[in-house]
Amino acid sequence: MGSHRSALVATIRQELAEARGTARAVLAAAESARGEAQNRRRLVRDAYATCLSQLAAARENARRDIRQRFHGETERLTGHLRGLASVSASGAAGTSWRLWAPSEPEPGRGPGLLRIGTIEFDEAEALPALIPLLDRAHLHLTGPQSTLDEVITGVLLRALGSTRPGEVELTVYDPERLGETLAVFGPLGTRFIGPGGLGPLLDELVDRLCREPAPEGWQVVVLLADRATAEEMTRSQRAQLDRIVRIGVGRGVHLLVRGLELAEHPSIERITVRDRIASCGSLDRLEVRLDPAPPPERIAAFVREAAARLRQGPPPPRLADLEPARPWAESARYGLLAPIGDSTDGSMVELPLGDDAPHVLIGGPAGSGTTNLIYTWIGSLVTRYGPDDLALYLLDGTDGESFARYVPGPRDPSWLPQVRLAGINLHRDREFGLAVLRHLGAELRARADGEVRPRIVTVIDEFPMLLDGRDAIADEAGDLLEELARHGHTYGLHLVLATRETAGIQALTGRPALIARFTVRIALPKARRVLATDNLAASLIPRFHAVVNTESGLSGANRIVRLPDAGDRTAWGAVQRRLWRARPGGCAEPRVFDGSAVPRLPSTYRPSGTPGGGEPGAVLGERIDVSARPARLRLEPSAGRNLAVLGTRTEEACDVLAAAALSLAAQGPAHFSIVCLEASAERAAARLVAELPAADWYDASDVHFEPARSEVPRYLIGYGLDLVNPRLRPALRALLTGGPERRVHVLGWWRSVTRLRDDLAGDLQPIGAWVALDVHGSQLAPLYPRPGGPVWKPRPRRALFFDRSVHHTPEVIIPYEVNSDHA
Incomplete structure (x- = not known):
């Protein structure tokens, strides 16, 4: 019994020991699992934190990239808009008042847009706000009267300052202040209309639009109406106003209206102002921060200068103004046509050469500008007609070198590609002039059986040297001139004869068959015998002017032309070198005869x-x-x-x-x-x-x-x-x-x-x-x-x-x- 108990106790102890070992093993495993779980949670937490950090960085990078891309695009668009603005409103039309100064447009360029303020995208970006007027729109303004008057003053100053004096005719209807609102523009010939004058003014404008041809410039009519005007307008006056709105822009008449309603029409630019912030129809209702009123001293200085220039009359055109947009684009098949200056109304005066205007006679005393006229005409011709259409033979019968600028020289190797021959200093070498006439006579006979190209224009400055003296040279030269004058234009040969002496004209009058062919006459100041006897126009014109007459000098066919100053050889040289570089292959140097030079033995x-x-x-x-x-x-x-x-x-x-x-x-x-x-x-x-x-x-x-x-x-x-x-x-x-x-x-x-x-x-x-x-x-x-x-x-x-x-x-x-x- 005791031994059985002892064995049982030993078994229990053994099992307990095993159980404890198992428990310890389980506890160790559990502790290990708990540590592993904690480690895993820490790794997950760290990974999450890393992901959050990376996500935040990614978001920040994305935002930065978007900002950079957006900023770059904004910069590009802003630069593009600034470029467009500078082209659309250059000079006085678009410069801020701080830097403002009057400027004239480039030749052939129409009026641009006009600045009234700025469009602000943010604190750092602002673009000029531009509105249309001349050739584009009427303006209708709504808002505080004082602010609108400042806007109108600025618009008028920009329009007047970016055009030539006299091109903009200004009329102001101001019944409330009797013209005082815009009185600063009075010295420019501004017409002011007072109370009761609106109806007659509208009738006058409609009559002008319907009856007269479109003017060269523009008429700007400012209507500063008060309440009484708006209430008292009759149905007839309203109809006349609507009619001006419909047809005015196309004929150069523009309205600036404050205080009256205008019927809807595409030609109206409507500007609404509140607290110096404006919205404009053409700007898609973007907010425009208006420019301040133009400084009074700038207005006064501009008006004084413009008024003085108006009294002096417009300046003559420049030689560059006569150049075409594209050189050598004209065909000479049916003749030659080139401007030599502008008339008193600003339109260009063109000189023809063809079947109806075969030859030209130029006359004027010494110092009247004969050489300048010839330079101008040659410059205009050679920029329009290339060497395949035009050939020039140039003879200077004086003791000068007028045509030396067109041939190669020691300082400038370029020459005019159209010049085939140039004779200078011919005052004592009539033989060369005769030789050229013989050559042209042979060319005339050769062309009778062949192609009439290019047209030949022979310019003889001081042609009487060929006809001086009763000798064989004078007789033969006169006969050859008569043959060329009678038949030359039929085969593309044209003569341009110039003289400073009345004796030269008399030499031609002795040959009626010869002078009758010179239907185009150009008389310089104080010229005699060039025009008809009863045509005294040449005695009335000032320097740098000429009378152009295409009816053999008859009274009633005169056109007064203002000539540019073409004597600046440096300015002309740039044009000549450009044409010389563009000459076609095979274009030979011109034959040059200089009567003052001595040839060397080749x-x-x-x-x-x-x-x-x-x-x-x-x-x-x-x-x-x-x-x-x-x-x-x-x-x-x-x-x-x-x-x-x-x-x-x-x-x-x-x-x-x-x-x-x-x-x-x-x-x-x-x-x-x-x-x-x-x-x-x-x-x-x-x-x-x-x-x-x-x-x-x-x-x-x-x-x-x-x-x-x-x-x-x-x-x-x-x-x-x-x-x-x-x-x-x-x-x-x-x-x-x-x-x-x-x-x-x-x-x-x-x-x-x-x-x-x-x-x-x-x-x-x-x-x-x-x-x-x-x-x-x-x-x-x-x-x-x-x-x-x-x-x-x-x-x-x-x-x-x-x-x-x-x-x-x-x-x-x-x-x-x-x-x-x-x-």
Whole structure:
């Protein structure tokens, strides 16, 4: 029993021990699970906190990104709106009063919008609030009277300050204050209407709108009505007001109305004001903070200046005002039409050239602006018509360089692409003017069988130089002018003749068939005989004005034009360079003839130059013609093929001989004998010897005229042959007589025809060609086949060349510059 109890106790103790162990294990597990759960809760809590933090950061980032994007978009839109505002209301139309100053619109640009205040989006952003008026709308204003009057004053100041003086005509109906509200604008010719004047004013406006053509400017009518006016308006007056609202804007009449109701119409801009905050129909009822009233001192200063300019009249247009919007966009198929200035009413005056207006005659005394008019017209033409439609031939018959601006120069290489030829300083070179007329006559005949393009406009400033004197040049020039005037316009050739002397007009009146073709007449101030005898308009116009008449000068066909000042070469140069850069491919430089310039011997006529200077022969100088060809003397092996240079001008004589020798040496093998008997020519002769490839030098001590035979041509170049020893004259005569057939030619200088004749014992037949310098025509009679000698008045750097095997009459040439230090 005891042992059983002991065993039971031991079992219970064992079970209890196991139970305790299990309990401890369970408690340990439970504690571990509790710790794990706590750890999990902590992790979840931490994760949640992290998520909340990330969510908050994400929200903040999103808000920041949205703000940045919104701000960038806002900045872009704001900048765009500011740009639009500056374009739509530039200058005086949109500048704040603090910086305000009057400004004139750009040529060809219509009126813009007008600023009345600002539109504020937030504290940092504000844009100008702009409303329409001129050419766009009537204004109807509602609100406190004093504020509305300030708004009206500002609108008028901006409208007047952004247009030219006189373009806006102002009428004010102010029965309550009798015009005092807007009296500051009185000096500008403002018309004020008092009590009882509304009905007549409305009738007058309707009559003007219905009967008169639309004016060049605008009429702004301000109606500052009081209560009595609104109550007393009749049905007829209301109908007239409605009619003005409907048709006024399209015809330049605009209403600014305060105190009267206007019937609904799309042309009305309604402005409602409360506490200096306005809403405008065109601004989609956005709130507009009105600008303060314009400073009185700015209004007064503007009115004084504008009134003074009104008294002086509008300024003439600028040359830039005559330019088209797009250059070379016009076609010359049916004629040429280009503005040269504006008339007294502001409209442009255009000058025609075509079948009905074939040619133009311009006249005015010295200093009246002939050159300025020509510059203006050329500038207007060349910006409208390109080189394929217009070709210009420009001749200046004075001793000036009027047309030098249109051709390449040492400082500016550009030229007008339309200019084909320019002659300047032609007062002593009538031959070049005649050569141009001959060229145009040939062009006329060529066009009779071909295409009439481009139109050719030939401008001859001081044209009487061609017709001066009763000689062959004047006769032929007159005949050619008459042919071109009669038939030229049919084939696209037009003449523009200008003169400062009445004698020039008289020269034309002696040819009625010629002057009758000049139906377009332009008379400058104090011009005589350009217009009809009973047309005295030119005596009444001031400087920078002209009378344009397209009916041969008849009274009743005058248009007075104000001309721009086109004399600023710097301003014109920018236009010319722009046209020059736009020239089409193959557009050649113009031929330029300058009567004051001395041409140099081209390098192709020198032994060191490129061989092949054209047809063989001795080059003596430049011909006075359109193509600038050299004057040549053919020296074939036949009798008389010698040259005599005659005159006392040493430098020119030496240049003629040097040019002849060098050009002959450039054409192939030849041998030269240089004989110098004149001390003043020794330097020139020595230079020639140094440049020639094969030359012998002879002076007075060993000169002889028996050159050895040679397989190549031999040329004896003689300086001062009139100084030859008398005992050598027979040998010289023999060489002149028999040398050419043996291919030996003499090119010599004699200082007079008498000395030449003495050397040749009176027989001048061996001299087949001669160049005369300062020798009068009568002295050349022994060398000329016609009695009395040629018509020739010597002038510096000009020579008369005659080759009896080629010429019927001598031709004037310009000796090349060869021997100068800068040649």
